[in-house]
Amino acid sequence: MLKEKFMLEINNIKKYYGSFLALNNICLKLKPNQLVVLLGPNGAGKSTLFSIITGLVRADSGSCVINGNNIASQSIGALKNLGVVFQQPTIDLELTVKENLLFHARLHGLRVASLKKIIEKELNENGLEKKINKKVRTLSGGERRKVELIRSLLHEPKMLLMDEPTVGLDPRSRADLLKKILNLKSSKNLSVLWTTHLVDEAEKADKIIILDKGEIIAIGSKKEILSMAKENKLAKAFLKLVEEK
Amino acid sequence: MKIRHYIAALLGLSIREIIKFSNQKGRLFSAIVRPALWLFVFAAGVGSAKGIQPALINFYPTQNINYFEYITPGLLGMVLLFSGMQSSLSMVYDREMGVMKILLTVPLPRWYMLISKLIAGTILSVIQAYCFLIICLPIVNIYTPFLTSFTGWFLAFPFIVLFGLMLGSLGLLLSVYIKQLENFAGTMNFVIFPMFFISSALYPLWRLIDNGALYVYHIAKLNPFTYGVEMVRAASLGKFYLNGFLVCLICTLIFLFLAVRGYNPQNNAIKKSKSKNG
Incomplete structure (x- = not known):
């Protein structure tokens, strides 16, 4: 019998900060071409989990395997598969859009x-063609996010990690970004792990994981989450599950 | 394929440093003006007309040399020192701006990323050092000819690079501990100034013995900057100062090793689990 392939497998991850237990026995799996939304209030441990997946922080116990590569022992193989958009902007404000993208391309x-044409095409599709030689400092928050997204996909990763990518964006830009990710998921066969505290961003997810105080309190499709909470709206279900915990 | 990736990453980091450097018009200017002031003002005022006896180990062919010539390797070291600390500042800036996260999630070994960053910073340091030499030395040489030939400074190139690598790796190590850009003033007070002043950059160390400042003399003898300056001084005269070379090489390796260790996420985990256990 063939073993099911997972893009991301997290098993029993625990992480302490001093005596504070930030993550407790986290287990999650992400299949290819799946959008998983990790939903949780502020301080739930989403960013800590994100840091563990990207190898910035080591878990105290448990394992994180990306496309068959353990991030702790095979970090290079694991990181090759990842495209990352961090919550905090990670783009060099003093370089132009083009310089930033070429910098990332060289790092990978x-x-x-051969990339210059692809960069121009991507910028065109995102309405940023006139900004190519502008310093990132002069771009709006939404434009910077678009550049970060283009950058994270330049090396054609198999999985995209997005840590609260809509923070600081207006409703229109938020909707555009989510739409773009859904398109990318189907057109490029991407697996996406999207963390957020905004319930409406989880509406179109294939799977929703609700995280609170370092523990997973619910996991399933939207339909399953609604039935678990016996509610008809995802926002109400989320609040109920978090309060009941 | 793999080697190409390594080279491309090094190239990417170097190009980024050079672009940022060229965007900051005042940086090259200040990198040259700072040592130039010491050369044209301080050396002119302090230097003895009869010259100075260089050091206990004299690399010069005569016993007395003019002070302008004596101070030049020290000022070259000053350019490298400030530039090395600037690399530290740029690491702190990258951390505050979030760019560091991108660097640390590149699919290359973390030690290689840090070495690449060090090499990129050293390229800039050496460019600045030679700009200082090319602009300032011909002016001084008009009225006080040096024993050191111009070609001597080009022969000293590998040693200037090693000196730059040592100071750059010190900068990398400091960036592990400097958490905010605001703390850079502390670096000036506790690293740059003591390193520069308690060394053979401005005066020969025997002067300290003569003046009875034995404790300063002993600190200066322990200061790797002293060895860097003397190594470059010797190299510019076509000589090889083995002690200086070894001290610079070993210090570079130690600083770099500690910096790589500081940027290892495992250390973070070790610290946390220690505090967790007790």
């Missing part, structure tokens, strides 16, 4: 000459 060992 991509051939810059």
Whole structure:
């Protein structure tokens, strides 16, 4: 019997900060071409989990395997599969859009000459063609996020991690970003792990994981979460599950 | 394929440093003006007309040399020191701006990313050092010819690079502990100034013995900056100062090792689990 393939497998992750237990026995699996939304209030441990998946922080116990590579022992193989958009902007404000993208391309060992046309095409599709030689400092928050998204996909990762990517964006930009991710998921066969505290962003997810105080309190499709909470709206179900815990 | 990736990443980091450097018009200017003031003002005022006896180990062919010539390797060290600390500042800036996260999630070994960052910073340091030499030395040489030839400074190139690497790796190590940009003033007071002043950059160390400042002399003898300055001084005269070379090489490796250790997420976990257990 063939073993099911997972893009991300997290098993029994625990993380302490001093005596504070930030994550307790976290287990989750992400299949190829799946959008999983990790939903949780502020301080739930979403960013800590994100840091563990990206190898920025080591878990105290448990394992995190990305496309068959353990992030702790095979970090290079694991990181090759990841495209990351962090919650905090991670783009160099002093470089132009093009310089930032080429910098990222070189860090990933991509051939810059063949990428220039792809970069222009991506910027065109995102309405940023006129900003190509502008310093990122002069871009709006939404435009910077778009550049970060283009950057995270340049090396054609198999999985996209997005840590509260809509923080600071207006409703229109939020909706645009979510729509773009859904399109990318189907067009590029991407697996996406999206963390957020905004319930409406989880509406179109294939799977929703609700995290609170470092523990997973519910996991399932939207339909399953609604039935678990016996509610008809996801926002109400989320609040109920968090309060009941 | 793999080697190409390593080279591309190093190239990417170097290009980024050079672009940022060229965008900051005042940086090259201040990098040259700072040592130039010491050369044209301080050396002119302090230097003895009869010259100075260089050091206990004299690399010069005569016993007395003019002070302008004596101070030049020290000022070259000053350029490298400030530039090395600037690398530290840029690491702190990257951390505050979030760019560091991108660097640490590149699919390359973390030690390699740090070495690449060090090399990129050192390229800038060496460019600034040679700009200082090319602009300032011909002016001084008009009225006080040096024993050191111009070609001597080009022969000293590998040693200037090693000196730059040592100071750059010290900068990397400091960036592990400097958490905010505001703390950079502390670096000035506790690293740059003591390193520069308690060394053979401005005066030969025997002067300290003569003046009875033995404790300063002993600190200066322990200061790796002293060895860097003397190594470059010797190299510019076509000589090889083995002690200086070894001290610079070993210090570079130690600083770099500690910096790589500081950026390892495992250390974070070790610290946390220690505090958790007790």
